[in-house]
Amino acid sequence: HDQTAWWQSAVVYQVYPRSFADSDGDGVGDLGGITARLDHLQRLGVDVVWLSPVYASPQADNGYDISDYRAIDPSFGTLDDFDALVADLHARGMKLVMDLVVNHTSDEHPWFVESRSSRDAPKRDWYWWRPPREGFEAGQPGAEPTNWGSFFSGPAWHLDEATGEYYLHLFDRKQPDLNWENPEVREAVYDMMRWWLDRGVDGFRMDVVNFISKDPALPDGATTGVGGVGDGFPHFATGPRVHEYLQEMHREVFGGREGEFLTVGEMPGVTWQDAVLFTDPARREVDMVFQFEHVSLDHGPGGKFDPRPLDLRLLKASLGRWQTALGEVGWNSLYWNNHDQPRVVSRFGDDDRWWRESATALATVLHLHRGTPYVYQGEELGMTNAPFASVEDMRDVESVNHHREAVAAGVDPEVVLRGLRAMGRDNARTPVQWDGTPNAGFTTGEPWLAVNPNHTWLNAAAQYDDPRSVFNHYRRLIALRHEHPVVAVGDFRMLHPDDPALYSYERTLGERRLLVVANLGGEPRTAGLEPGWGAGHVVLANSDEPRVADGHAELGPWEALVLLR
Numbered sequence: 139h140d141q142t143a144w145w146q147s148a149v150v151y152q153v154y155p156r157s158f159a160d161s162d163g164d165g166v167g168d169l170g171g172i173t174a175r176l177d178h179l180q181r182l183g184v185d186v187v188w189l190s191p192v193y194a195s196p197q198a199d200n201g202y203d204i205s206d207y208r209a210i211d212p213s214f215g216t217l218d219d220f221d222a223l224v225a226d227l228h229a230r231g232m233k234l235v236m237d238l239v240v241n242h243t244s245d246e247h248p249w250f251v252e253s254r255s256s257r258d259a260p261k262r263d264w265y266w267w268r269p270p271r272e273g274f275e276a277g278q279p280g281a282e283p284t285n286w287g288s289f290f291s292g293p294a295w296h297l298d299e300a301t302g303e304y305y306l307h308l309f310d311r312k313q314p315d316l317n318w319e320n321p322e323v324r325e326a327v328y329d330m331m332r333w334w335l336d337r338g339v340d341g342f343r344m345d346v347v348n349f350i351s352k353d354p355a356l357p358d359g360a361t362t363g364v365g366g367v368g369d370g371f372p373h374f375a376t377g378p379r380v381h382e383y384l385q386e387m388h389r390e391v392f393g394g395r396e397g398e399f400l401t402v403g404e405m406p407g408v409t410w411q412d413a414v415l416f417t418d419p420a421r422r423e424v425d426m427v428f429q430f431e432h433v434s435l436d437h438g439p440g441g442k443f444d445p446r447p448l449d450l451r452l453l454k455a456s457l458g459r460w461q462t463a464l465g466e467v468g469w470n471s472l473y474w475n476n477h478d479q480p481r482v483v484s485r486f487g488d489d490d491r492w493w494r495e496s497a498t499a500l501a502t503v504l505h506l507h508r509g510t511p512y513v514y515q516g517e518e519l520g521m522t523n524a525p526f527a528s529v530e531d532m533r534d535v536e537s538v539n540h541h542r543e544a545v546a547a548g549v550d551p552e553v554v555l556r557g558l559r560a561m562g563r564d565n566a567r568t569p570v571q572w573d574g575t576p577n578a579g580f581t582t583g584e585p586w587l588a589v590n591p592n593h594t595w596l597n598a599a600a601q602y603d604d605p606r607s608v609f610n611h612y613r614r615l616i617a618l619r620h621e622h623p624v625v626a627v628g629d630f631r632m633l634h635p636d637d638p639a640l641y642s643y644e645r646t647l648g649e650r651r652l653l654v655v656a657n658l659g660g661e662p663r664t665a666g667l668e669p670g671w672g673a674g675h676v677v678l679a680n681s682d683e684p685r686v687a688d689g690h691a692e693l694g695p696w697e698a699l700v701l702l703r
């Protein structure tokens with residue numbers, strides 16, 4: 139590991155702008171709110187901010203449906219506000235990574251408006267238009283060109299009455315998929331990316347970028363039984379030309395400026411075998427990928443809204459496999475949370491009795507792996523899932539649609555609600571809890587999604603000066619990565635892989651050794667240590683008096699220790 143890129147020792151912080159901080163009292167977070175809170179990020183010590191979409195958008199999917207790639211949505215501010223944010227971040231030594239959503243646009247994007255205008259519009263081929271299935275009338279059930287389901291319920295095709303053809307939308311019907319087979323589409327995207335780089339941004343997080351190459355034959359998927367819906371995944375994920383497209387993008391956008399930027403491809407369903415190819419620096423595709431294996435382990439037979447308890451051994455096997463697979467070539471990203479996942483302290487921890495302990499133990503375990511860690515806003519405070527009373531309290535298109543479809547199909551509404559409470563995306567989207575005042579310091583108006591009532595005690599203001607706080611634990615973990623190259627680039631070795639509660643591993647770089655021993659459970663545990671480790675080596679703990687002696691560590695519930703020699 140001789141060549142180290144700047145992002146190998148960096149920590150990224152994700153801002154979901156709607157929910158971060160509102161500067162104008164309309165109840166929606168905005169760019170001015172972010173700029174006003176940069177002290178928080180600087181205090182935490184993160185290097186990069188990844189900003190979820192702030193582009194002009196009808197907000198059908200909270201900005202992941204873009205109607206103008208070169209404008210800021212008025213609810214978030216103006217291009218001047220954006221430039222001011224970038225300037226302030228740079229002045230403080232931080233970088234800014236934009237979200238790049240180019241698998242699809244909004245149906246209100248001028249490209250799509252033109253594309254749908256007639257069958258022979260010049261931009262018709264910029265999207266995936268197909269006639270009804272042979273032998274079917276347009277609009278008839280089953281007439282969709284393929285049997286693929288959308289991620290947000292229902293078919294992945296929508297009929298445009300005016301031209302009698304269907305367009306493909308893997309997500310909401312307001313998110314038509316772009317046709318990357320068309321070189322004009324690709325050139326338009328690259329041109330837009332260069333425009334943002336010229337404006338000073340430092341890279342891109344690429345939304346579902348392993349979906350941009352579809353099998354142009356658009357075959358039906360194998361049917362899973364639910365209402366005749368087929369699994370299109372094998373036909374649009376990691377498709378035939380995805381590596382070619384990413385290499386072309388790299389050449390056209392970043393060519394000649396290697397090493398300056400950070401690129402991370404969000405890739406649902408990506409395997410470690412594919413990830414090695416995507417992140418091999420010699421292939422010039424992306425620097426790292428977001429993979430989904432570890433956040434799918436608690437999905438039950440009915441999918442993400444049918445959760446089952448996590449088996450820690452599976453988690454260790456999964457993350458350990460990725461550490462090994464990308465150990466020589468390629469690079470990992472490390473995350474528990476983002477705007478699509480429930481809060482980790484509620485999901486894999488104990489957000490009640492062992493709230494502080496489990497939030498800090500999970501943080502410790504994640505951050506000291508090899509890779510680039512991502513902190514999602516509020517995670518550094520130990521924010522929890524929200525106590526949604528009903529689906530009326532939720533705003534997310536995925537949750538609302540799933541509820542409607544499942545209840546219509548006859549599933550017990552209580553069961554549906556239980557799944558949404560545990561796994562729904564709005565858990566991550568409640569406003570950041572800055573202080574204990576009525577709207578948590580997020581807004582002076584009415585928040586677009588209710589503030590979690592636990593903000594009275596769980597908030598940033600209450601944590602800054604408390605050395606034991608979740609916030610200060612994250613701060614120390616980030617500092618440890620900056621200080622010790624063994625954290626960033628050391629080799630990884632999993633210990634006690636079969637233990638159902640201990641998460642323990644060793645990192646090595648030359649003579650340096652770092653040991654993580656964590657009890658991810660509510661019962662006390664003893665962990666055997668290899669010779670040479672002693673109490674004097676403890677550099678970080680989430681407990682007041684670590685007990686390390688005679689080849690053992692005695693761990694309380696959710697206790698995590700870090701040793702260095």
Ligand code: TEU
Binds near residue numbers: 289346442477536
């Ligand atoms: O998400 C992609 C994705 O496949 C899922 O994580 C998705 O959020 C959903 O939960 C599947 O069940 C990305 C964005 O992160 C997400 O917010 C967008 O809604 C989606 O793409 C479409 O742009």
